[in-house]
Amino acid sequence: MIVIGDTILSDDIIENFFVCNIEKCKGACCVEGDLGAPLEEAEKDKMNEVYEKVKPYMCKEGIEEVEKQGVYVLDEEGDYSTPTINHKECAYAVYDDKGFLKCSIEQAHLDGKIDFKKPISCHLYPIRVTKYDKYDALNYDRWEICSDACSFGQELGVPVYVFLKDALIRKYGEQWYSDLESEIKLREDNNIGGKK
Known part of the structure; x- marks a missing residue:
């Protein structure tokens, strides 16, 4: 999971792909x-x-x-x-x-x-937010009707958090999203470093 300010994001939001495919659904x-x-x-x-x-x-x-x-x-x-x-x-x-x-x-x-x-x-x-007293939990909601969106996102290489950039900025702000991107890049760099 990733913690940004008063939010906790599940790894699924970073690791899974998604792009709405209204032609299909x-x-x-x-x-x-x-x-x-x-x-x-x-x-x-x-x-x-x-x-x-x-x-x-x-x-x-x-x-x-x-x-x-x-x-x-x-x-x-x-x-x-x-x-x-x-x-x-x-x-x-x-x-x-x-x-x-x-x-x-x-x-x-x-x-x-x-x-x-x-x-x-x-x-x-497909992010669902659960509000707790001191933080918001952001989870990826898997729904069968969105299977085409998952495969389309995979094909295009667009992670959930990238597809939802505008919505996440609307909800939490530009700085929050920038912090999220920085945290993801740090994780990626550490994973690359760990494989050497």
Whole structure:
């Protein structure tokens, strides 16, 4: 594991490869599972703030679920998350003309309507963050539906932490990411040194 400030990262994040391959998975992470996207406490207000600007990008069923359940819900695990449609796709997911699921929040952001990209849990996937009193634990979440992303990342030689550079900087800052890169390089140098 690697310790950077108040975070502990599993070695899997450094040693495994990952690049989303939406051509293969068609956005399955937005529909698989029983719960919506986990939300941080600070994101609840943000979701309320952006909803009216995101709404035009949403599908009819998603809007109906948000109007019925709320912009976010307290889920079965006692955490806040986005509502879902029939316990399947996220209410903010929408099919494009190719049949791929995309995020209506992210689309509103790309169009310059809002300054919120999407929930950080989505942006950071396949890293899942578990918060403890004094530190965050970052782990690589293996999910069968992402097997194409793993093989694509392997083919391109892109480790998880590199694929998620923007998301990790958004969450922890530029200095944190720079410290992570330095720590990884130090480990690599020591491993090379140890093989001589």
